[in-house]
Amino acid sequence: MNPYRTQRIAFFLLFMANALILLLVGFVVVVIVQKGLPAITWQFLSDVPRQGMRAGGIFPAIVGTLYLVAGAIVFALPIGLLAAIYLSEYAKDNLLTRLIKLAIVNLAGVPSVVYGLFGLALFVVFFKFGASILSGSLTLGIMILPLIITASREALESVPQSFREVSLSLGASKWQTIRHIVLPNAIPGILTGTILGLGRAAGETAPILFTVAAFYLPLLPGSIFDQVMALPYHLYVISTQVPNVDEKIRYGTAFVLLALVLFMNLIAIIIRYKFRMKKKW
Amino acid sequence: MTDKIVTKDLNLWYGGFHALKDVNAAFQVNRITAIIGPSGCGKSTLLRVFNRMNDLIEGVRTGGEALIDGLDILAPDTDLVALRKKVGMVFQRPNPFPLSIYENIVFGVRIRGAKVSRSELDAIVESSLRGVLLWDDLRDMLRSPALRLSLEQRQRLCIARLLAVKPDVLLMDEPCSALDPQATARIEELMRELKHEYTIVIVTHNMQQAARVSDDTGFMLLGELIEFNRTEELFASPRDKRTEDYITGRYG
DSSP: OOHHHHHHHHHHHHHHHHHHHHHHHHHHHHHHHHHGGGGOOHHHHHHHHTTTTTTEEOOHHHHHHHHHHHHHHHHHHHHHHHHHHIIIIISSSSSHHHHHHEEEEEEHOOHHHHHHHIIIIIIISOOOOOSSHHHHHHHHHHHHHHHHHHHHHHHHTOOOOHHHHHHHHHHHHHHIIIIIIIHHHHHHHHHHHHHHHHHHHHHHOOOHTTTTBOSSOOSOOSSSSSSSOHHHHHHHIIISSSOOOOOOHHHHHHHHHHHHHHHHHHHHHHHHHHHHHOOOO | EEEEEEEEEEEEETTTTTEEEEEEEEEETTOOOEEOOOOTTTTHHHHTTTTGGGGGGGTTTEEEEEEETTTTTTTTTTHHHHHHEEEEEEOOOOOOOBBHHHHHHHHHHTOOOOOOHHHHHHHHHHHHHHHOOOOHHTTTTTBBBBBOOOHHHHHHHHHHHHTTOOOOOOEESSSTTTHHHHHHHHHHHHHHHTTSSSEEEEEEEEEHHHHHOOOOOEEEEEEEEEEEHHHHHHSSSSHHHHHHHHHHTTTO
């Protein structure tokens, strides 16, 4: 076949693949915005669910999701960052290191419901934390750990080797080099990965299903050992478990969840963009 | 004349690769010693022995001795931080940190951990920049990012950053290879200034540069130091056939 023809067909297929993705995403967003936006009022955002969740607002679910996301990050960021520093700066390239890296990659591929069961077994039952913010946050934290480690490692490894050499040649210790030269230059990448992890944690249902999420709990939590409502689970409940919930409320909830996740991704994009502008080496 | 750095039967292996073979040389105080030779001859490796930068590479082994001020720096209990404070290095690519000019210069001082007052730091910045003839150009822009400077200014800044920690020895690994001829000439001029206070070892594959700037020259080939002599003599009447072939451009 004529190579130009082949090329044109290939370009067309590639373009169509992209167009299809754009179309699908656009369709989802348009439907949710169209049906959800009219539900968004101050009362919807700030009130508790009423009349068996058929009226009122979703305030407890928003608060619950924010608590869970914050808890997950408090747990996962320090551990993930330290692990990434170890892997990128200290670990020798041997069997153990390769096993750890392999484990992290595999961890990222584990279905989220498996994390849910794991959290149930370890935190809820074994450590006796019960279904609680603590259990849910830890489970979400473990789920986003591979994401944070991978993003942090990439950020650390993209800091030019010459910076490390100069720093060491000026008499800095290895730790000083990491602390004063490598980390500051890797922070934007680390932040980006962290925020993407946050978005993922905010949106997942399965990991919180058995570990924290409450079916209906209009009270705000008093401690980390309380259960909370959470947006993804609430959406599941009002869509499938409670009959006759107004479509407006369901799409309104979906809209809030989507907006929350997109907002986090937007922040990540802005940080990355600003950093690219500044980066000159 | 005083020997600053002396190597005795210095050998170095990268894994199974024998990169330095029985190198015996003496580098003298207040002189510029050039090490020349074709790519891969081991000249940069030799330079990196003197501040132990080869340690960064896994699987490096050494044999023999490398003495600085009479102390064997290859000894396992060598204090690398102290060694690298005494023996500074200028790299091939000008590589200031993505910090301000000021912060670049005081970096080495700050990481020593000792409390240094603001005015002392200011004084260090001024004297270091004066040392590389940049003070008049940069005195009003010390807070600007170092990456905004020209390549030549960056390389000078890297030298100033070194001078701030008050080394004895300056190792220069192809310091002009990223610069144009005018900038190169000015850096060479600076090296002649600096040799009055420091011991300078420069690695270069540019023979003209070695001839212009150095007092002594060593010629290396395949890990061996073939010839080491006064620069004029080495270039005027090389004793070894291989040196002669190299400086007359038969290979390299």
